[in-house]
Amino acid sequence: MRKIFYCLTIAATVVLLRFNASASAPAGYYKSLNGLSGQALKDAVHNLIAPHTVVTYNSLWYYFPSTDHMPDNDSRVWDMYSDNAYYYNGSGSAVKGMNREHSFPKSWWGGAVVDAYTDLNHLYPSDGPANLAKSNHPLGEVSSATFDNGVSKVGTPVSGEGGGSGTVFEPDDRYKGDFARTYFYMATCYQDYTWKYTYMVNNSTWKTLNDWSIAMLMKWSRNDPVSDKETSRNDAVYKIQNNRNPFIDLPQLAEYIWGNKAGQVFNANDTTGGGGGTTSKPELITPTQGTSLDFGEVALGKSIDYTVYIKGKNLTNDLSVQLYRYNYEMFSTNVTKIPRDAANSSEGYPLTVTYAPTALGSHKAKLLLSDGGLTGSIGVELAATCLPVPSLSAVKALPATDITDSSYVANWEASPDTIDSYLLTRTVYDGNGNLTSSETYTMTPDQTSYPFNDRKAGEKHTYYVQTLRLGYTSAASNVITLDVNGVTGVNADKPLALLHIDGGVVVKCSEPLGQARIYNTAGQLVRTIANLCNDDAIILPEGVYIMTTATSRQASKIVIR
Template sequence: MKRKLFSFLLSFVLISTFAQIPTGYYDGTAGLTGAALKTKLKQIITNGHIDNGYNGLWAGYATTDRDNIAMAGYENDNTILDIYSENPNGTDPYSYNYPSGQCGSYSGEGGCYNREHVVPQSLFNSNAPMVSDINFIRPTDGKVNGMRSNFPYGKVGTASFTSLNGSKLGTSVSPGYSGTVFEPIDAFKGDIARMILYFVTRYESQLSGFGTGNMLGGSAFPGLQTWELNQLLAWHNADPVSATEIARNNASYNYQGNRNPYIDHPEYVAQIWGTPVVDTQAPTAPTNLATSNPTSNTISLSWTASTDNVGVTGYDIYKDGVLYSTVTGTTATVSGLNPSTTYNFYVIAKDAAGNASPASNTASGTTLAGGQPGGSCGTEDFSNIPASSSTYATQTWTNNNITWTATDARTDQTINGKAITVRNGNLLSSVVSGGIQSLTVTAQLKFGGTDSSLNVEVNGVQVGTIPYNAAAPTTTTINNINVSGNITIKLINPVSGNRVAIDDLSWTCFTSLGTAETSKDKSQFTIYPNPVKNNELFVKGENLNRITKAQIYDLSGKLIETIENPFKTSNRINLKGLSKGNYILKTDSYSAKFIVN
């Protein structure tokens, strides 16, 4: 442990800090509980509150957030005590000397520190006195502060960002919330909880006029959304008040004239909000697991959701008895598979307490042979995007084992359910296996602007455009992209100021269908005329009568028709009114492309 204070010195600090609660400060609270106690505390901590202004925070940090003996610190080197970079059990990755290091610009961690509103100032429009209330505004590293953005605090399942001290941004596994959350390290979870509880007490009469940020409630009591309250109560209990918190509370009182009552009297938390219930009940087993849409290297899975007394937070997918991935929904696409291979899958549900359900039924699926067309390879319905917000920021989420990043984007617009809306930015996938044959997406211009198109890039090369307008959502498919191997998909909005909502993105995997018209191989054939006429397709080649099955696909990989023994009596296929476009005729061992005009 880094704390090297002698026990008598620590005891002296604790006695001294506890003694600094002003006599009679909490008069009138005896016998009160619930909303009545919360309102009484609001009156107490509002009286005497001095607003020193937003810039005054820098001066306040000289005494409230220093790592030294007086503050019962860690290194005790008098640097800024930053909850996003402090390593309580080892060497800090970096540190800031006061007053130098104030932001400023940064490109990574360790560049500068700024003022982190634990309750985002966007929720109260940066109004006073909230914007300068030192009781919930901490000096933190600028980069990590920026990554936290305005996301609520919660338990992270899959992290999209991890700071050098272990603080994480990612998909929530806190019961009752599946959006993006920020999770501090264990040593500061109680600190965060008590700061937020202070905020919803001090400003309880104003909460109805604040934004929620998927954390605040819209009324004075309880003041928080249920999921966030439960998470904060758990953190409050798991990380008790420390000597460092007590010292900061005293210094904040000297600076600002009011205190955090939940540091002075931790028991008030249970007296107002109760205590969290320990969850020991496992979810029910997922049911009806089924496989579908096989390609040469992917298989899609779907199942019926589990139930839980608190809430299911995710599903572990097992492939041949080995954990493949964890998802939050009830569908997934398993990629990176071998052609012509049978795989066995089962799924296990988990809740936030880590309770695991029994396994689902086992479902088997077989991939197609190499070169066969496949159906849908990947989908993104934007159901896992961060919580609804009109603020433009970098948005990150994970769905179907793919991480998406949208820059200069908001999350409050819809098309067919949730959609991501990009302004002067782009939407980018993480690396996806299986390649890409075609891509389909729906787009719509929001809030006025100029009709235009999104640019679509695969591995940094533009492969097509997606038109959009304000009148109605437009769904567009780009065919013949034909990129194999690992890929990234990027949709770019090239028109400055246009705000474009994006929804229902899907793509098909790359297929290596042969399309040669002539060959010496006796299994091959020629289609004529090509383009075909009068909805009749003729084939010329050897041993046609030995072909047992023919299939017609469009270039997205969708099967249009299957014909048994197609050339047993003639070399003609009736296309039955097939619409204009490009198609593939596949037989037992050869494929050829044809066009319908």
């Protein structure tokens, strides 16, 4: 069966061009917290901050220049992991030598690409070596360091810390409060997640944080109060995601949930930071006047959806939505009217703005929000660039190095192409040859290696590499196999690529691949294909699957949304 398709919709790559004014919490932003205590208070904070605009991983380097720059030099990265001087290049591409760091490790929730994966409230630009040393270790205070660059330490924890981990990451004293308030946010915004690693968090109490981590984080937060850096960054993130870190705006809030005021009734008007008052004047909380959104670079034939949360207060009638000026025909919205009640709700109204270019070049338009009883209107500048479909060549995976009984380093050759990232897929089989896990890791364009520290006796590990550019993925590299017999797989398998369509994927290969088997995440065989060929379409229910073929040693991951 042959399928031809022309347009794929991917999550938004949105760029903030310029922040014009402070976006501190407006009056009434925190009023839903007033009069609550204990679990009800934490639940109310969760309900306030969980609905937010979710950006894409590839867009983060567009945002960091606005969220993480030095106060005396807008082009210099504010790096909380080292004192090395790094500078933004002005193009929205990665800074050489730096990583996009999940300060709250993504492996703790299993690494899935969920809302937390790209939440700017815990993602920071990080010195590469420091990020590598930090790995997915919990926060803690180091008694004996194995890594120390003068800002970041990694090593053995002091007694009573680590939550069972023999290694912890300790930030510099000037940033300990920043990390503490980041973890307060994550433990609240994503309190409904199931945690795979429970060094600092748990799945059994409403507080989410473990007792030892509460004690340490509260100490860090008290000793390192909210700084101008944090408040400025909170304002910048608010302009992008339409949510705030309340533990920065309301420094005492953590005390009411985990600290010395736990169990007492909270009132935002009684704490530093405000945002708890009320006003009867109709107004928009998000977006604010002067916001500029850039969808970044998009390949011809693709479209991007960006969700803007429209949150109002005291609106007296429906809001009008209009696109106009310049290349407005390249953009569209899902509605032209937003119901008053939806906009006034605590969740806000998720307005979808789509960029679907039909021609190459730079495009811009203006999104106008009016009526609702507002005085005047709110304008949001839109911009995007449409580029030709990229041509990507397959890279070569190299043998693993630094092999021990429990660890190794995966390697690959640098791509000659302009790329957004590498995709490293690692598959693990148990001693009986049964597939136990398959996960894809996103790497920066300057990375050509990645360490794994979870190898177990008797397991077979395989990995292969692809490149990603503008939503297009290259053919897979050869597969490297690491088992009891050593390292094999420098020769290439038959190339295989999967292109996503609605409800499935289309196979791209140079020759028939033989029998294919598709498994669900429980390891159950859900489909067998006698001979997988080029342009075959595989339609599956929503979910995550693993596909193996007779002529390839690699397992392909299929995600249907």
